[in-house]
Amino acid sequence: MVETIVKFLAGIGAFMMGFKILSENMEKLANKGLNKLFDKVGKNRFAGVGIGAFATALVQSSAATTVLVVGLVNSGIIDLFQATTVIMGANIGTTITAQIAALSSFDMSIYLLLLSFIGVFVNMIAKKDKGKTIGMAIAGMGLLFLGMQYMKNAMVGFSESETISNALEAIKNPFLLLLFGAAATALVQSSAAITTIIISMVAAGIMVGGSSGNGVLFVVLGTNIGTCVTALISSIGTNANARRSSLIHLLFNVFGSILFTIILLIFPSFKANTFDVWFPNLPATQIAMFHTFFNVICTAIFLPFPGIFVKISKLLIKDKKVKKAPIELEFMDERMLQYPSVALGMLSKEITNMSYKAIQALNLAVNSFFDKDDRRDEIEEINTNLTHTNAAVIEYLVKIAAKKISYAEECTVSAYHHNLNDVLRIGEIADNIAKYTQQRIREELEFSDKVIVEIGQMTEKINEMYKLVEADFMARNKSLKPEIDKIEESIDAMRADLVNGHLERLKAGTCQPQSSGVFINLVNNLERAADHLTYISDSIE
Numbered sequence: 001m002v003e004t005i006v007k008f009l010a011g012i013g014a015f016m017m018g019f020k021i022l023s024e025n026m027e028k029l030a031n032k033g034l035n036k037l038f039d040k041v042g043k044n045r046f047a048g049v050g051i052g053a054f055a056t057a058l059v060q061s062s063a064a065t066t067v068l069v070v071g072l073v074n075s076g077i078i079d080l081f082q083a084t085t086v087i088m089g090a091n092i093g094t095t096i097t098a099q100i101a102a103l104s105s106f107d108m109s110i111y112l113l114l115l116s117f118i119g120v121f122v123n124m125i126a127k128k129d130k131g132k133t134i135g136m137a138i139a140g141m142g143l144l145f146l147g148m149q150y151m152k153n154a155m156v157g158f159s160e161s162e163t164i165s166n167a168l169e170a171i172k173n174p175f176l177l178l179l180f181g182a183a184a185t186a187l188v189q190s191s192a193a194i195t196t197i198i199i200s201m202v203a204a205g206i207m208v209g210g211s212s213g214n215g216v217l218f219v220v221l222g223t224n225i226g227t228c229v230t231a232l233i234s235s236i237g238t239n240a241n242a243r244r245s246s247l248i249h250l251l252f253n254v255f256g257s258i259l260f261t262i263i264l265l266i267f268p269s270f271k272a273n274t275f276d277v278w279f280p281n282l283p284a285t286q287i288a289m290f291h292t293f294f295n296v297i298c299t300a301i302f303l304p305f306p307g308i309f310v311k312i313s314k315l316l317i318k319d320k321k322v323k324k325a326p327i328e329l330e331f332m333d334e335r336m337l338q339y340p341s342v343a344l345g346m347l348s349k350e351i352t353n354m355s356y357k358a359i360q361a362l363n364l365a366v367n368s369f370f371d372k373d374d375r376r377d378e379i380e381e382i383n384t385n386l387t388h389t390n391a392a393v394i395e396y397l398v399k400i401a402a403k404k405i406s407y408a409e410e411c412t413v414s415a416y417h418h419n420l421n422d423v424l425r426i427g428e429i430a431d432n433i434a435k436y437t438q439q440r441i442r443e444e445l446e447f448s449d450k451v452i453v454e455i456g457q458m459t460e461k462i463n464e465m466y467k468l469v470e471a472d473f474m475a476r477n478k479s480l481k482p483e484i485d486k487i488e489e490s491i492d493a494m495r496a497d498l499v500n501g502h503l504e505r506l507k508a509g510t511c512q513p514q515s516s517g518v519f520i521n522l523v524n525n526l527e528r529a530a531d532h533l534t535y536i537s538d539s540i541e
Helices: 002-039 045-059 062-074 080-093 096-105 114-125 129-159 162-170 174-188 191-203 215-226 228-234 240-266 283-302 306-316 334-338 340-371 376-401 407-443 449-475 481-508 513-538
Strands: none
Touching (some): 002 129, 062 240, 080 240, 080 306, 096 283, 174 215, 174 240, 191 215, 215 283, 240 283, 240 306, 340 376, 340 407, 340 513, 449 513, 481 513
């Protein structure tokens, strides 16, 4: 019996390690795809379900997808309605692991063990990171089957023990079986893993929850409740909507489990008359198919009513009136760090938000110069906000860099560091112009209407350039680069014309000599702001 227990524990260890390797490497392969995928989450509930199912099938964990959704909601990228549909889809996507596990009941399962060798071999000969990642994902899949094979062999030993078999068969109370499934899943934080272990037990002839009836199905229902624990833990310390999204995950699974519990209690022969008939002599397949059936049917039933889940979550979790923090990070979230590409996508939005504030400060500075209105305090407040945000973004970039990221992602991290510096420089230029405004007011400097118009035109060109840079930066491509460069050249030419025109007016005696320093510094600073926008554009790969 000791040898059997050791085999069982070794099987669980191999399975969980295979599950971890497969999940981590699938996440790496899916990282960029996930970023683009969640960007497409709209108000179409079917699209949300499809994206949730596909993303979860890729990363092999509904808990991981739900944690990602909590982070997206906390960052304000998606709303609660969208989150609800994605969570529904995640419950469908997670059933793929049980379907893979059910393959162990077929004769071909022994050949699937070769995936470990194939995967390691691919990893060893691959030259690029992507090839090595694919190899490790394949090896993880093989390790899954190796673990299941060990568990299956151990289960045969357990089935021969009357004490263990009788103990597992003796638990027939549906609510105890539900509790067992929920507790076991909460412990390992994976419904797919517990369902796979149950499949191994059933495949070995161990009758969990009784020799007949729906007993084992109650355990499967319990696993769907237990898997919510991960998302609930991840929502601690987040905003109200993020906590609501994790609550919606729990409500969806609890409501679905209650519904099916009632059905199974009303129809004690439900399993015998359905899955036993549809998949005769394939107990592992029966469990996997019920797992899929349960989640698909629940999604079909509740999909028309995501608004109700949102209302219930808002009723249970109230908005708290809190004082706004001086720094509001709109897109960064610690939960995104396990998906570096997604985290970098969120950071691009944070940096774009910072650049927008810097340009706002620049426009405010120029307009206050025109109006001879000292608003340096407002500009300093924006720059203080940018400085604190910059520190938080750099800290976040350091955490991303500490992850196992690709070379392309390393380049993006490096580029973002430079982009942050350019954004801060634009804010500093706004402060410089605010100082020129104070000097203009203090020394009562006057400028002709023609000069003011020309400075205004130069500022408009900078704003036009910013919009193009922002569009290219968010899309991460250089499609607008030629147009950006053309505007930058025109701004350089405008600066030269403004300075030359000012020097001519000085010679003609139509301009105040004391205004020279302010005027030349002002147009030079505006030209520098355009340069920093160009640097941001140049950093895009």
